[in-house]
Amino acid sequence: MTVLHNNLQAETAAVSALDYLPVSQMRDLQLARLLATLRRAYERVRLYRERMAERKATPEELRGLEDLARFPFTVKNDLRDTYPYGLLASPLEEVVRLHASSGTTGKPIVVAYTQQDVDVWTDAMSRTLAACGVGRGDIVQNAYGYGLFTGGLGAHYGAEALGATVIPISGGNTDRQIMVMKDFRVTAICCTPSYFLHLLDRAAQLGVEVCELPLRVGVFGAEPWTDSLRRHIEAASRIQAYDIYGLTEITGPGVASECHLHQGLHVFEDHFYPEIIDPQSGEPLPEGQEGELVLTTLSKQAMPMLRYRTRDITAFLPGSCPCGRTLRRICRIGRRSDDMFIIRGVNVFPSQVESALLAVEGMLPHYQIILTREEGLDQMEVQVEVTPPLASDRVAALENLHNKLAHALHQTLGLRVKVRLVGPQTIKRSEGKAQRLIDRRNT
Numbered sequence: 001m002t003v004l005h006n007n008l009q010a011e012t013a014a015v016s017a018l019d020y021l022p023v024s025q026m027r028d029l030q031l032a033r034l035l036a037t038l039r040r041a042y043e044r045v046r047l048y049r050e051r052m053a054e055r056k057a058t059p060e061e062l063r064g065l066e067d068l069a070r071f072p073f074t075v076k077n078d079l080r081d082t083y084p085y086g087l088l089a090s091p092l093e094e095v096v097r098l099h100a101s102s103g104t105t106g107k108p109i110v111v112a113y114t115q116q117d118v119d120v121w122t123d124a125m126s127r128t129l130a131a132c133g134v135g136r137g138d139i140v141q142n143a144y145g146y147g148l149f150t151g152g153l154g155a156h157y158g159a160e161a162l163g164a165t166v167i168p169i170s171g172g173n174t175d176r177q178i179m180v181m182k183d184f185r186v187t188a189i190c191c192t193p194s195y196f197l198h199l200l201d202r203a204a205q206l207g208v209e210v211c212e213l214p215l216r217v218g219v220f221g222a223e224p225w226t227d228s229l230r231r232h233i234e235a236a237s238r239i240q241a242y243d244i245y246g247l248t249e250i251t252g253p254g255v256a257s258e259c260h261l262h263q264g265l266h267v268f269e270d271h272f273y274p275e276i277i278d279p280q281s282g283e284p285l286p287e288g289q290e291g292e293l294v295l296t297t298l299s300k301q302a303m304p305m306l307r308y309r310t311r312d313i314t315a316f317l318p319g320s321c322p323c324g325r326t327l328r329r330i331c332r333i334g335r336r337s338d339d340m341f342i343i344r345g346v347n348v349f350p351s352q353v354e355s356a357l358l359a360v361e362g363m364l365p366h367y368q369i370i371l372t373r374e375e376g377l378d379q380m381e382v383q384v385e386v387t388p389p390l391a392s393d394r395v396a397a398l399e400n401l402h403n404k405l406a407h408a409l410h411q412t413l414g415l416r417v418k419v420r421l422v423g424p425q426t427i428k429r430s431e432g433k434a435q436r437l438i439d440r441r442n443t
């Protein structure tokens with residue numbers, strides 16, 4: 001028993017030690033792992049070998065981490081074009097797990113894991129949850145979807161490895177979620193922030209006060225969300241809301257996580273090497289400058305990813321985090337270049353709309369953006385749910401609110417858009433990733 005206990009302690013120490021590794025040691029570790037990854041990719045995956053040959057690059061030319069910039073990028077279409085197994089660097093007999101992400105168009109992308117890959121993922125996810133203050137003794141309601149989507153099993157394995165108690169409830173069936181949260185005395189929940197909002201809404205309808213439950217931590221990811229939404233969630237539920245980041249192509253959740261200070265997300269960079277590039281030129285950008293996040297896996301066997309372009313916009317935060325972790329931090333990702341739409345020549349991100357709405361007092365983050373084309377001109381309408389005021393001057397109060405929202409949107413977007421106030425529960429709630437944008441311009 002004592003031996004087992006000591007082993008467990010040693011394991012826990014080993015897991016967290018990498019979060020606090022001196023920077024020079026981390027760079028040495030990254031370089032060694034990067035070289036091994038490049039070699040593996042070059043020797044075993046045709047696409048990588050051909051791309052390197054085109055650029056006249058070989059793994060042996062990597063002398064320092066900065067040399068990575070000479071190697072080719074990988075993009076989402078590469079995963080589609082090689083569907084399902086074309087990027088495998090391990091024989092299928094060594095693959096113990098497959099996941100897939102449906103995406104919005106065409107074939108899904110498929111990712112494969114050896115047992116070691118699953119272990120790496122588990123390590124990254126347990127460090128993520130530990131950074132969110134989850135540990136042994138916590139009761140974790142895992143409301144991320146189980147299945148081909150990576151969210152459910154990723155959080156599940158990570159939480160179990162920490163010694164927490166996992167409730168594998170998966171997504172959906174909101175009333176049952178609320179019953180479980182209350183009856184099982186749940187202390188931490190993992191889901192998308194939009195689903196948590198829906199849970200809060202439904203709990204209120206059922207007369208359950210989430211503030212009075214033991215729930216204290218929310219581990220929220222799988223969609224971009226804003227700091228304004230965090231403040232709203234924290235005020236409404238009195239929990240600590242953490243932003244976590246990951247993507248199927250790289251491993252699933254577990255690539256980066258906030259710590260209790262909420263000053264950016266620490267990247268688990270012993271497994272995932274981050275670069276920030278200028279999306280146009282592809283050149284790496286210095287610390288503090290905003291650009292596209294590019295990730296290279298350092299520990300993966302079955303499907304190493306070289307310089308994968310995430311389409312997520314962020315920047316490295318300068319300086320070190322007072323929490324003591326030496327892992328580099330990126331700004332929370334509020335914007336995906338995929339989400340951006342152009343309306344009358346102006347670039348708009350759904351997260352800007354969210355920030356503008358939440359800046360108006362008393363507003364709830366239930367909204368939807370609808371794009372249409374009328375007589376050749378793009379129109380944008382923001383539908384926002386409001387609770388009708390009870391006062392006798394109801395019409396004036398609503399008009400006032402309408403004007404405030406229109407003004408806030410104009411200020412933030414630099415564009416005049418239509419605002420339509422709709423009644424409570426009008427906008428469809430999500431049980432996974434929220435659909436904020438409906439583009440009817442080409443239908």
Ligand SMILES: [Zn+2]
Binds near residue numbers: 258261321
């Ligand atoms: Zn920190």
